[in-house]
Amino acid sequence: xxxxxxxNLFIPLIIQITSDIGPALVTTSSLSFIGMGAQPPTxxxxxxxEFWRKxxxxxxxxxxxxxAAIFATVLIFNELENLCVRxxxxxxxxxxxxxxxxxx
Numbered sequence: 455x456x457x458x459x460x461x462n463l464f465i466p467l468i469i470q471i472t473s474d475i476g477p478a479l480v481t482t483s484s485l486s487f488i489g490m491g492a493q494p495p496t497x498x499x500x501x502x503x504e505f506w507r508k509x510x511x512x513x514x515x516x517x518x519x520x521x522a523a524i525f526a527t528v529l530i531f532n533e534l535e536n537l538c539v540r541x542x543x544x545x546x547x548x549x550x551x552x553x554x555x556x557x558x
Contacts (some may be wrong), residue, residue, distance in 0.1 A: 472535040
């Protein structure tokens, strides 16, 4: 049974994972920016941006680069999702490993 289910679950699972990583990263960074995420010994982009926010006029790059890293990572995962959708779908239907078309 697993030999039939796993190949057909792979493509929708990859598309779902890549579409969920961007919002999860933005939510985690936002929560750590307002102080509700990981505490200071744990490095997170949101807490790095919040820590250097008070020095933004003297050291602008210290808070800009964590924000740019968040932006670039979310953009990469969105483009990866678009690539997977274009590669593995036909008219809104996901191609299965067996060659059948599954409705999305």
